[in-house]
Amino acid sequence: MYKNLAATLVAACCFLLAPSAAISQTTPPAKDQPLKVGFVYVTPLGEAGWVRQHEEGRQAVVAALGAKVQTTYVENVAEGPDSERVIRDLARQGYRLIFTPSFGYMEPTLKVAQEFPDVKFESITGYKTSPNVATANARYYEGRYLAGVAAGRMTKSNLAGYVAGFPIPEVLQGINAFTLGMRSVNPQAQVKVVWLGEWFNPPRERDAAMTLFNQGVDAMAFHTGSTAVMAAAQERGKLAVAYHSDMRKVAPDAQLIAVTHQWGAYYTARTQAVLDGSWKSGNVWGGVKEGMIRVGDFGTKVPKTVQAEVLQRQKDIAAGKLHPFAASTDVLDNEGKLVIAKGKTLSDADILGMNWLVAGVQGKLSH
Structure with missing residues (x-):
């Protein structure tokens, strides 16, 4: 599923923008070195929640690409000046792809991206793009x-x-x-x-x-x-x-x-795009159809009839038959x-x- 979805997502978000005129402050890694990929998390990493899902996305990248990548994350980073500092530090340390999944990271990401035009940034839930900043969100x-x-x-x-x-x-x-x-x-x-x-x-x-x-x-x-x-x-x-x-x-x-x-397929697709040189800025807004949102995991009190009704409506959304x-x-x-x-x-x-x-x-x- 990830493979097909990955191809779909890459195709959806790859359109060409003008190159940046800024001067890079990073040195491209040697070809035999893994791609360094960084993630910035807005809260402490717990067993569940927003950050947990992005951490599972990072783990999916590692599982799919293995030795081709070297990943890290920084957790509990406040939106604002703290995030700008952390994002810049990652770029300076040679991270070539940086995911910043919080709305309040959008402006800091754009600011740092101007300083490091050879680094690719993914502003998750942001809406402003630049030649080296793509955005993605889920429905x-x-x-x-x-x-x-x-x-x-x-x-x-x-x-x-x-x-x-x-x-x-x-x-x-x-x-x-x-x-x-x-x-x-x-x-x-x-x-x-x-x-x-x-x-x-x-x-x-x-x-x-x-x-x-x-x-x-x-x-x-x-x-x-x-x-x-x-x-x-x-x-x-x-x-x-x-x-x-x-x-x-x-x-x-x-x-x-x-x-x-579900962020794993998107993160893997975008990381692979950097590896093979096809990464371009763009915007993705995916939902049930793309596998980025799903419902399920019903509790013990929910009757099978209700479960079936909800799951059928989920199929209807995926098929384009139902729009909220x-x-x-x-x-x-x-x-x-x-x-x-x-x-x-x-x-x-x-x-x-x-x-x-x-x-x-x-x-x-x-x-």
Whole structure:
């Protein structure tokens, strides 16, 4: 699967841009030396979560390319000046391909890339490219929609919770898709959102979940970096959607479903492209169809009928038969404004610029 997907991804993201006029500060490695590949992680590396999935991607590169590569990672690197320093240090140490998987790494990556035009950079979740900076992201919202279907079938209170970091488009896409997925099978469903104003703070993530449970929520989703929400759901006997990784080790009874991110094929394809000289800047936004997003890893409380329904819808998304933001009736935001007209499907540009919360969400675009 990786081999075919790798070829698809390379083809998708290879288009030629003008060469940089900057002066390189690195010396190309000898041909018989392995390609040095660096990864920068925004939180500590744990057993599950955002960083864990990127670490599994790094391990996939090693497994696929063996002695052709030498990899390293730096963990718990704050967005901003710290990340710029770390990225620059990796470039100075001779790393020829550097993956920077966090939105706040985008500008530091671009800045360092200007200084090292012979180094290739992959800004994961960024959107700005340059001749030696490519961007990639996943259609997380597709997994969120499917998780919403499961939550809509399983909720008894018709009230779900959502603990989120910041109201950026990627997060809004997830909240809205989750809500639309719930309401596609349970029109009475509502989703209460709590904004944290940070990506990783396990105690605050836990407190937010507990507060929502106290308000009648019986199914929880989150867009933060730890397993704290899952642990809280396990403790309270509620259900929760694992994000980034399968989290059944933390919440064996509470896990409703997991939305997992699969980076191994993309990372391997891009590393191989550097090795064979075909790497070019570009942009990839892959989802279920490309194997970058998948749902599964159902918990013990989810009936087989619900599992089958969700997995069938996942197949429908892969086949292009289902789109989370296609409207069979007019879709309004939670302030009553029309956001998707009946019979219309949001374009990628509309999705990428999303700045509204759909009807059914209890919350505002602030934290």
